[in-house]
Amino acid sequence: MQSATLTLTDQDRMTLTSWTRASTVSAGHVERAAIVLACADGTGTSETARRLGVSRPTVIKWRDRFAEHGVAGLDDEPRSGRPKRVDDAAIIAATLDPPPERLGVTHWSTRLLAARLGIGDATVARAWRRYHVQPWRRETFKFSTDPQLEAKVRDVVGLYLDPPEKAIVLCVDEKSQIQALDRTAPILPLRPGLPERATHDYKRNGTTNLFAALEVATGKVTDRCYERHGKAEFLAFLEQVARAYPRRRLCVVLDNYHTHKHPDVERWLAKRKRVTLHFTPTSGSWLNLVEVFFGIITRQAIRRGTFASVPELVGAIRTFIDGWNERCHPFAWTKTADEILPHATRQRSSDAGH
Numbered sequence: 001m002q003s004a005t006l007t008l009t010d011q012d013r014m015t016l017t018s019w020t021r022a023s024t025v026s027a028g029h030v031e032r033a034a035i036v037l038a039c040a041d042g043t044g045t046s047e048t049a050r051r052l053g054v055s056r057p058t059v060i061k062w063r064d065r066f067a068e069h070g071v072a073g074l075d076d077e078p079r080s081g082r083p084k085r086v087d088d089a090a091i092i093a094a095t096l097d098p099p100p101e102r103l104g105v106t107h108w109s110t111r112l113l114a115a116r117l118g119i120g121d122a123t124v125a126r127a128w129r130r131y132h133v134q135p136w137r138r139e140t141f142k143f144s145t146d147p148q149l150e151a152k153v154r155d156v157v158g159l160y161l162d163p164p165e166k167a168i169v170l171c172v173d174e175k176s177q178i179q180a181l182d183r184t185a186p187i188l189p190l191r192p193g194l195p196e197r198a199t200h201d202y203k204r205n206g207t208t209n210l211f212a213a214l215e216v217a218t219g220k221v222t223d224r225c226y227e228r229h230g231k232a233e234f235l236a237f238l239e240q241v242a243r244a245y246p247r248r249r250l251c252v253v254l255d256n257y258h259t260h261k262h263p264d265v266e267r268w269l270a271k272r273k274r275v276t277l278h279f280t281p282t283s284g285s286w287l288n289l290v291e292v293f294f295g296i297i298t299r300q301a302i303r304r305g306t307f308a309s310v311p312e313l314v315g316a317i318r319t320f321i322d323g324w325n326e327r328c329h330p331f332a333w334t335k336t337a338d339e340i341l342p343h344a345t346r347q348r349s350s351d352a353g354h
Contacts, residue, residue: 006040006067013037028061032074033063058149059234074170075111091117095135103300107135116137146282153344154159155278156287159251160216160333167249170222174257175298176229178317180205180307187306196304206310210297210317211237213244213252214290219328221293223321225314231259242275255285265317284344289331297321311330 008016019025019033031052038048039059049056065073085348094113095330099105105112110128114121128134146152150185181202188197215224222244226233242250254260256279269275301320307313 006036006063008036008040011039012071028076033068035059035062036066036074042149055306060191088127088130091124091132092120092131095124095128095133097213100197109136109331126166137138141171142283144283146284149281149284149344150337150341152279152281152284153287153340156280157333157335157340158338159253159278161290161336163217164249164251167251169216169251169253170245171216171287172237172252173288173290173294174229174237174253175210175212175262175294176235176304177207178210179207179311180313182308184305198304198306204310205313208310208314209233210294210316212290212293212321213237214239214293214331216331216333217287219330220325221328223317225317229234231261231262234259234262235265238265238268238275242272248274251278252276253280253288253290255280255288256282281344289333290329297324 016033016037019029020037022030022241034052035048035054035058038051040043045056045059045063048059052059064076080096091113094117095108099108099112103112110121114124117124145291159169173342182205183199184203185199185203188194189302190196206225207223211224211226211229215221222241224237226236238252239253246259252275255278259265260279269277285291297317297320301316302313305313305316307316
C-alpha cells in the first residue's frame with residue numbers, strides 16, 4: 001500500500017537539501033534527509049528503499065519520525081546502555097598507585113588495571129588518553145652536585161648570550177666509539193606505501209672517535225676522527241682548532257672529562273693565552289651546544305648508514321660535515337642563567353626549617 005505523501009515547509013526542504021550537499025554533515029543524517037525528501041516528492045516506500053540502498057523498515061522509521069517530530073526527529077535518540085561503573089578519577093587514582101607485589105610487574109597495563117577494577121581495558125585506555133597518563137614511559141633526570149654549578153652555568157650561558165667582543169665561542173667535545181655497522185643483507189629502499197627496510201642483525205667493523213668544535217655564531221664545525229680519544233688526541237685536535245682560527249681569541253666550552261684538564265693540556269694553554277677553556281658543570285654537558293650537533297649527525301648520517309669499514313664510516317662523517325658547513329646556521333641559546341638554575345638543582349621537598 002502506498003504511504004501518504006509527506007508535506008514539507010519551505011524551511012524544512014531547504015534544511016534537508018543542505019544536509020544532502022554538505023560535507024560536514026554525518027552520513028546518517030544525509031541518508032535520513034534523502035529518505036524524507038524522496039517521500040515528500042511522492043516516491044513510495046519500496047522505491048525509496050531501492051533508490052537509496054536501504055531497507056523498507058529504515059524508510060518507514062525515518063519517514064514516521066519526521067512526520068511526528070519534524071527535522072528534530074532525524075537526530076539519534078539517547079541510548080540507555082549500562083551506566084558507567086567507574087569514573088575517570090577512580091581509574092587515574094588506581095593507576096597512580098603501584099601494582100601489588102604479587103603481580104610481579106613494575107607498572108600497570110590497561111588489561112591488568114581493567115581486570116582489577118572490573119571494567120573494560122578500552123575504558124582504561126580512554127581515561128589514560130584523556131588525562132595524558134602513560135605508565136609505560138619513564139624519563140630520566142640528574143641533578144648536578146658541582147659546588148661551582150651556578151658560577152659555571154653563568155659563565156657558559158654568558159658566552160652564548162653575550163660573547164666577549166672579537167672573540168669566537170667554540171663548543172668542543174668528542175663522540176666516542178662510533179661503530180661502523182654493516183647489515184647482513186642489502187637495505188630495501190623506500191617505496192610508496194613502504195618505509196625503508198633493513199635486517200635486524202648487523203656486523204661490527206670497528207669504531208672511530210669524532211672530535212668536533214662547533215662555532216656558535218655560525219654553526220660551522222671543525223672536525224677530526226681518531227682511533228683513540230685520549231689526551232694526545234685531544235691536544236692534537238686543540239692544535240687543529242687553533243690553526244683554523246689564527247690570531248683570534250677563542251673561548252672553548254667543554255665538559256669535565258679528565259683529559260681536558262691534563263697537565264699537558266694546561267701547559268699547552270699556558271703558551272697560548274688567546275685560548276681559554278670554560279667548563280660545563282658536572283653532569284651538565286647539556287649546556288654544550290656541540291651535543292646538539294652530535295644528535296643531528298647521528299640521526300641524519302650515522303644511525304641508518306651501513307659501513308663496511310672504519311674508513312668508509314669516517315668518509316661518511318666527513319661528507320656530512322662538509323655539506324653541513326655549506327648550509328650551517330647559528331645556534332641560538334635563548335634561556336638565561338636565572339631561568340636555568342631553578343631547574344638544575346634539587347629542590348627542597350619542604351619549606352620547613354629542619
